[in-house]
Amino acid sequence: MTYIVTLTANQMAENEDDWLLTQRFTKGLPTGLDTSDTGTRLVFLVCDIEPGRFITWVGSVQRFNTVGPVDRSITIEPMRRCPRPVPLDDPGGILASLSSTHRAHVERALSGSAGHCGMTTWQALQEALLRSHPELARYIEWLLANLSPVVFDVEDPADQSWQEQRDAAQSLTRVTDFPHSALSAWGRPASRDAPYLSGLIPEPVENSLIDHDVRAGLGSETLVFDSWRGLSDVRCDIHVLEDSDGRRLEVVNVNATPVESRLGTDMIYYHHPTHSFVLVQYKRLSPNKEYRVNKQLLDQMDRLERVAELSSQPARSHEWRLSQDSCFLKFAHWRDGAAPTTELARGMYIPLSYARVLLDDDCTLGKKGGRIFSYERVGRYLVSSEFAELVKHGLVGTVGTSVEQLRDFGLKRAREGYSVMLGFETSEETPRARSIRARTRSAKKRPKVNSYSPPASPQPSSDAPGS
Known part of the structure; x- marks a missing residue:
């Protein structure tokens, strides 16, 4: 009707x-x-x-x-x-x-x-x-x-990758409290290797409101990751969300490999005021909701553990974390290929250090000696809402990591074969103001949000892939 x-x-x-x-x-x-x-x-x-x-x-x-x-x-x-x-x-x-x-x-x-x-x-x-x-x-x-969201073919590698990238994009709006609808309207891109954001259908905004907000100061900042769009060995798409209180989320989606050889999806969220980031590595559960541990996962965990080396010791109260974990594994499953566009995939968020403990525990030991992650075998895990609350309040993540470290790390992950969905948040909020906003549920108190895909800036002809 x-x-x-x-x-x-x-x-x-x-x-x-x-x-x-x-x-x-x-x-x-x-x-x-x-x-x-x-x-x-x-x-x-x-x-x-x-x-x-x-x-x-x-x-x-x-x-x-x-x-x-x-x-x-x-x-x-x-x-x-x-x-x-x-x-x-x-x-x-x-x-x-x-x-x-x-x-x-x-x-x-x-x-x-x-x-x-x-x-x-x-x-x-x-x-x-x-x-x-x-x-x-x-x-x-x-x-x-x-x-009418696109129905994904859960057996097709390209659709699997876009499904994971969409979930990562929606996760970024959860942890930043920006509207979920801004990144949900989507059509399948022409190229199977293209990032999810390349198929984004932009949220309609009245031109008069955009003009007013630009005059008021929104939309005037330089994109931190704009130079990635000029690199010859990656495909990078960017979408920006800004609110009238001055908060800004630069969503960056980058791929560097054909989808058939891709290793999975990373979600990286960086909160610039506290110089902290969190990474989520996606792993797909089988139809019977199990994940059999293999050498590839163990190697990936080894590399993720090195991320902790980027972190400093907390010196101020807002730098304290519940643990040194800044990387999580999300063992995800989709009930079908056409989940609502703003619904997150069901799954288990497991901190990396906890994953190590589980791999040494008999609870994950299979009948033939292999290791298995599943709901039945993993006694405790975080769900999407719990993970989002920890990130919103700065209780997990690195300490004292710079934008330069983030840029190097994010581009390295893409070149290693991952689809990267990166969210870079800037604001003038104090840690206390951030916590107050995160606890505020009333929609009437939310500021107005602009959502747009900025055009790429002209790139110098001397730009090289490693620049």
């Missing part, structure tokens, strides 16, 4: 300030309205005001809610304000360009506070909208991509 919600001018005015912050609206549905989970699940919010009716917001149905024995409601999230109101009623309005049949279906949906139309009417409505308002194309494309 494609839903149409009609509000008066007063109702719209009462809600718009809240929508701009939360991007969420829950709307009760008329009793008896069909809520079959079919069709596009797009929502158009219409303002009924003299001299007519106008589409002013677009969104998608995140979920259907049961209010009582009969009544139901929908939660619309995410939602975006249209670049300009779309008139429905004047001679040049959308309704006038529809056939009588489709116009009648839309009018029926508009007759109450909420209604819907079927797929054939939606297709006619979409054609009319994009014909007269082509600026809506990126809004509709982004919403539909979130509603």
